[in-house]
Amino acid sequence: MHLSHAHQASRLQLNDHGQLRHFLSTEGLSREMLTTILDRADSFLDGHGGIRNEPLLAGRTVMNLFFEPSTRTRTTFEVAAKRLSADVLNIDISKSSTSKGETLRDMLWNLEAMTADVFVVRHGASGAAHFIASQVTPHIAVVNAGDGRHAHPTQAMLDMLTIRRHAGGFENLTVAIIGDIRHSRVARSEIHALQTLGAKEIRVIGPRTLLPRDFEELGVNVFEDMTTGLRDVDVAIALRIQNERMESALLPGSSEFYGLYGLTRERLKVASPDVLVMHPGPINRGVEIESEVADGPNSLILKQVNYGIAVRMAVLAMTVEGQLAAQAAVQSRVLEGDAQ
Amino acid sequence: MHLSHAHQASRLQLNDHGQLRHFLSTEGLSREMLTTILDRADSFLDGHGGIRNEPLLAGRTVMNLFFEPSTRTRTTFEVAAKRLSADVLNIDISKSSTSKGETLRDMLWNLEAMTADVFVVRHGASGAAHFIASQVTPHIAVVNAGDGRHAHPTQAMLDMLTIRRHAGGFENLTVAIIGDIRHSRVARSEIHALQTLGAKEIRVIGPRTLLPRDFEELGVNVFEDMTTGLRDVDVAIALRIQNERMESALLPGSSEFYGLYGLTRERLKVASPDVLVMHPGPINRGVEIESEVADGPNSLILKQVNYGIAVRMAVLAMTVEGQLAAQAAVQSRVLEGDAQ
Amino acid sequence: MHLSHAHQASRLQLNDHGQLRHFLSTEGLSREMLTTILDRADSFLDGHGGIRNEPLLAGRTVMNLFFEPSTRTRTTFEVAAKRLSADVLNIDISKSSTSKGETLRDMLWNLEAMTADVFVVRHGASGAAHFIASQVTPHIAVVNAGDGRHAHPTQAMLDMLTIRRHAGGFENLTVAIIGDIRHSRVARSEIHALQTLGAKEIRVIGPRTLLPRDFEELGVNVFEDMTTGLRDVDVAIALRIQNERMESALLPGSSEFYGLYGLTRERLKVASPDVLVMHPGPINRGVEIESEVADGPNSLILKQVNYGIAVRMAVLAMTVEGQLAAQAAVQSRVLEGDAQ
Known part of the structure; x- marks a missing residue:
């Protein structure tokens, strides 16, 4: 059961080429993948306490969906996303339409339609990030910013x-x-x-x-x-x-x-x-x-706090890249199908 | 009376050359104008669910003035403005100085002096957006994001x-x-x-x-x-x-x-x-x-949600362009006057 | 006592070369320094009610730490920082971890580690901005946005x-x-x-x-x-x-x-x-x-409101430049020490 859980988590987190497309838990990821994340994070550190900016997410929209408040974690993701030149939107869930009786799934679909590229999710319920990743349309990357007692x-x-x-x-x-x-x-x-x-x-x-x-x-x-x-x-x-x-x-x-x-x-x-x-x-x-x-x-x-910016930059960049690669693969299959 | 109301709304929304300078209601705008808005919105859609970014509002400041809360609508305007490279400020009206006894008109003048270019207005009172458009100095574009039972x-x-x-x-x-x-x-x-x-x-x-x-x-x-x-x-x-x-x-x-x-x-x-x-x-x-x-x-x-981003981009771009054209016309009249 | 207070304030506000590194009070600054601030602010005004943007703080992070709410002042700093191309984060202090028992100093150190460059501070207690400036690590600029009855x-x-x-x-x-x-x-x-x-x-x-x-x-x-x-x-x-x-x-x-x-x-x-x-x-x-x-x-x-944007741009730009000059001086002393 433990293995199959890890296996499931792994399937959801990776695209067909084994690239990261969501970052939900450390469980189920290989040593190579974790090492790649660390290497990528290292590449953003300038060695003097500073962080190198890279416009890898220019024109992309990162939405912070914090179902439980955490100024500290939200701020680190906001800084990380901005250092990658993303547009960042903090969605105030408590004031949003879920409180008007909208379902979570409807809310996600609506935010997707507003052309989100990444959802950074913080939720009080264990498994919430996995659930959200299983519900979103394929091109959205989900990053877990803490869910219940499950994972951070x-x-x-x-x-x-x-x-x-x-x-x-x-x-x-x-x-x-x-x-x-x-x-x-x-x-x-x-x-x-x-x-x-x-x-x-x-x-x-x-x-x-x-x-x-x-x-x-x-x-x-x-x-x-x-x-x-x-x-x-x-x-x-x-x-x-x-x-x-x-x-x-x-x-x-x-x-x-x-x-x-x-x-x-x-x-x-x-x-x-x-x-x-x-x-x-x-x-x-x-x-x-x-x-x-x-x-x-x-x-x-x-x-740790300082490195946290670099790690979040790495995860944001890698999941978006994984989603783009997955989409490109789908499109090339479609084109091949057309050509036959 | 109905006609004169539409006529009034039209006069406020257009500059002397018939270009959009505020977007307050669909009432009073011609079929040509509505079609132009739709064409402009179409131009931002890439046909695959994506939106083309264009830096048309780079260096300009869009202020969201939401007198009644609406996370959903505010977010769509924020996304639209950022996709045009505008700076976006969400003014928290409930915490701002109107609650300290400042009049609405004084608040608007102050926000203008902070070098706003566009006010996106949501208000519980019908006619609020028209009122605000009638109060602002000529170079500010007002976009109605919903006023009472009147218009959206x-x-x-x-x-x-x-x-x-x-x-x-x-x-x-x-x-x-x-x-x-x-x-x-x-x-x-x-x-x-x-x-x-x-x-x-x-x-x-x-x-x-x-x-x-x-x-x-x-x-x-x-x-x-x-x-x-x-x-x-x-x-x-x-x-x-x-x-x-x-x-x-x-x-x-x-x-x-x-x-x-x-x-x-x-x-x-x-x-x-x-x-x-x-x-x-x-x-x-x-x-x-x-x-x-x-x-x-x-x-x-x-x-609809997805197209909403493109429509808001169209309206933001067109009203700013209409205001710039109106200002240019005023300046050229001043220069002509000087030359005589 | 009055003089020594001014003297202290002056020492904290200036680097070894007499450049502004924090802006905490007008007290203790020379006529030359105040004039330099005014000249710098003047340089951002275009003479037609507009403000010239300059990307002097591109890639830098300005954090607004407002311990007492002031939408108006916060907005002017946000506009000013964005016109200098800075990333701006509004830290919601009331919801942040100080309310979880974290000390102010720990909160500041954490925000610094998130790679802040400037803290804009508003606080209800007189002297708060000076205290914060005395606590932060050397490369962070502190700008006083109003502290108690003391200074604005x-x-x-x-x-x-x-x-x-x-x-x-x-x-x-x-x-x-x-x-x-x-x-x-x-x-x-x-x-x-x-x-x-x-x-x-x-x-x-x-x-x-x-x-x-x-x-x-x-x-x-x-x-x-x-x-x-x-x-x-x-x-x-x-x-x-x-x-x-x-x-x-x-x-x-x-x-x-x-x-x-x-x-x-x-x-x-x-x-x-x-x-x-x-x-x-x-x-x-x-x-x-x-x-x-x-x-x-x-x-x-x-x-006044309009000029306020230019003055805040001047102060943000000058304090960051003063910090950079101070850091460069430290590094060159270290290098000279190495060379001996």
């Missing part, structure tokens, strides 16, 4: 880019992800990407209530204790604790969480001396991470 | 473009408009456009409470019954039923409306076999229209 | 541009500012700019409760009476009365204010015959100013 693949890929640029590769790495793994789309996407890219060992660390139930299936090692979990790790990724979870029974209070799982200098002493410290942001200082660690020499938290 | 001329023109492209012309056509005619700015603008373009017969179909009181003056045939009203029609346009009206005493409940006036396959059997089915959107499936009709082979509903 | 320097500079263009200079001018001086960031910035630019006399006119307590320090002449205050003035600037103040005990009702301090034709009879009438907008007709004065031949109120 651009976040995962920017984390992979960060690791590759600062650790040189994945083969010999032990990576620990800390916090609320169970409810985290980021963790889920990271685990799939790290496995595909060949990380030596993936660990998850957190209280039992926040650990995944299917961890054996995921192929990760589970730790409830930071001292053993962080031992000799090369990369430590602290996840954001959602306030809404802290208020529920699932989690101890934020100071208690920090007491047990906060990423502190003291706790990192057992890790590799040049451990890379990462966090998807926005950080809660004194909850998941000590300020001195977040701002310290091993922290790559702001690099 | 770009919607009417995209419907005309749809009919012309799919029926070939207007002369031999019987067109039926179904639903809440009385409160519909779309119906009003369509009736004027169809009459001007020479449609053979225009029918309106709906419950007595929702039919116009001045129908004889409008020159349309009125039907309260779908079977007789749809007989042999070439085009059937279902209007959207506004929920707020359904909740009032004016309308039966939505299922009762569907029972009497829903556009179904069964009812369309009396129409022309290749009847064109249209709807301004967003559709209420099972209220105004049967899903199988909306998604069926005769439905042009999504084409 | 682009408004002051567009007023200076208006005066210079219509009065020819500052040396022989008597300028009166009327209304709620004490709470006005506009008045504060104007007074500093007028002093620096060498105005002959600066007067403030208003009820005692609304006059500054430190007026002697400011070097202005204070009048509670319009007849003596307006006598022989060359420029009369009416400030906007904030409704929230009128509702408090600080102010008489609006009609009582108008009766005492409204700028009327009658009252202006004692002023210079070609007195320039100005107002930062939006105007309250019949509260601060008589309609006939606002719309009369001496009024420059709409010119």
Whole structure:
């Protein structure tokens, strides 16, 4: 079942030539594909914290469909699309006609007819991006900007880019992800990407209530204790604790969480001396991470944000190119048919 | 009085050379002008569902002034303006200084001074676009994106473009408009456009409470019954039923409306076999229209949306050109005066 | 203390070569610098009410960070940035992660990492723009779009541009500012700019409760009476009365204010015959100013709005250039260090 799910996701994401046409999850994509995305993202980085603009999407329209608000992620996609010279439209879903009783499918079809080329989708329901990709007409590329607890693949890929640029590769790495793994789309996407890219060992660390139930299936090692979990790790990724979870029974209070799982200098002493410290942001200082660690020499938290622009540029450019190649193939088949 | 109203509207919309300088209503414009708009819109369509970009408004600023919210219409104007390389600003009227006691006229003057070239206006009050066009300084073009129950001329023109492209012309056509005619700015603008373009017969179909009181003056045939009203029609346009009206005493409940006036396959059997089915959107499936009709082979509903981009591009380009020609004429008169 | 404050502000605003790198307040800037800003703004005006576009910020990202809403000011910065070919992002602070417990500094660092070049900041707290400028990494330019009661320097500079263009200079001018001086960031910035630019006399006119307590320090002449205050003035600037103040005990009702301090034709009879009438907008007709004065031949109120685009273009261009020069200097020092 797990394989067939990955297989399905792969079929939807790729065109007949194996090129990316939607970017929905890291699951189901090959190591070659993930590496291509990282290489493409690398090509936009100028090495001085700047990003090279390329007018690859000039004349194309990217529509941000955010069914749940996220100024931060929406802004990164908007910057990325503009750096590719696309026209960007932020569709305010809450004010739009879905609230007037229009179905989601009708709304998508209407936006398509307004000559959209890419939908960047953020949705509170797991699987929403896949559903939307299955509904749109063939030439529209769908990029998942986070769906429920399922996937946040651009976040995962920017984390992979960060690791590759600062650790040189994945083969010999032990990576620990800390916090609320169970409810985290980021963790889920990271685990799939790290496995595909060949990380030596993936660990998850957190209280039992926040650990995944299917961890054996995921192929990760589970730790409830930071001292053993962080031992000799090369990369430590602290996840954001959602306030809404802290208020529920699932989690101890934020100071208690920090007491047990906060990423502190003291706790990192057992890790590799040049451990890379990462966090998807926005950080809660004194909850998941000590300020001195977040701002310290091993922290790559702001690099992650910067690389995120390049990764989103890569994914936008590649999915549009994949759609164009698929259309060209269809047209050439039609022409061949005509010629017979 | 009716004629003088049309005459007034015409004078405001055209410059001294008869070129479009505002686009406020289909009423008062000649068949030649409407045909020119359709031809210009056609020129932006590439024939494969795509739209040709042209940088006709590069360096110009289009301001969307939406006094009532409409994500859908605003988005189409934003896409159209960007495809012409204009800078687009969405002015959030509800948060702007009119709420601080500034008069509408002062707000307009201020926006003009910020170097606007076009105001796209949506307003809940009938006549608002005309009023605004009468207040702005001469070089600003005003495009009506819907005012009260009065007019929605770009919607009417995209419907005309749809009919012309799919029926070939207007002369031999019987067109039926179904639903809440009385409160519909779309119906009003369509009736004027169809009459001007020479449609053979225009029918309106709906419950007595929702039919116009001045129908004889409008020159349309009125039907309260779908079977007789749809007989042999070439085009059937279902209007959207506004929920707020359904909740009032004016309308039966939505299922009762569907029972009497829903556009179904069964009812369309009396129409022309290749009847064109249209709807301004967003559709209420099972209220105004049967899903199988909306998604069926005769439905042009999504084409309408697509053509709407081209029509808005045409109107934006033509009004700006009309304003520039008017300014040039004024300047040359000033220069001639200087020379004497 | 006053001098050291100005000195501090100056140090933060200029790079090592004395070029503008942030624009936070008119206080602390030299007459040469203010004149350079005015000259640069002048260069964007085409003399016919139009603005010359220049692609000076092509490929650069301007982020509008408005912690308090101001559609009007935000729109002017958006227009100005687009006329310089910048990408503009309006960050909706109220919906962004600061509301999720992220610190302001973390939010700024994140936005920087998204490759921002300029932050345009509006904030309800006095000193916020200075604080933000002190926190950002060196290559980000900060432009103050109004902070608390402290400063609104682009408004002051567009007023200076208006005066210079219509009065020819500052040396022989008597300028009166009327209304709620004490709470006005506009008045504060104007007074500093007028002093620096060498105005002959600066007067403030208003009820005692609304006059500054430190007026002697400011070097202005204070009048509670319009007849003596307006006598022989060359420029009369009416400030906007904030409704929230009128509702408090600080102010008489609006009609009582108008009766005492409204700028009327009658009252202006004692002023210079070609007195320039100005107002930062939006105007309250019949509260601060008589309609006939606002719309009369001496009024420059709409010119001010128009010049405001040019002033914002100048400040955006100059601060980015100042940052680039500072970076280039750092890099050349690094290279020299390498060479040794």
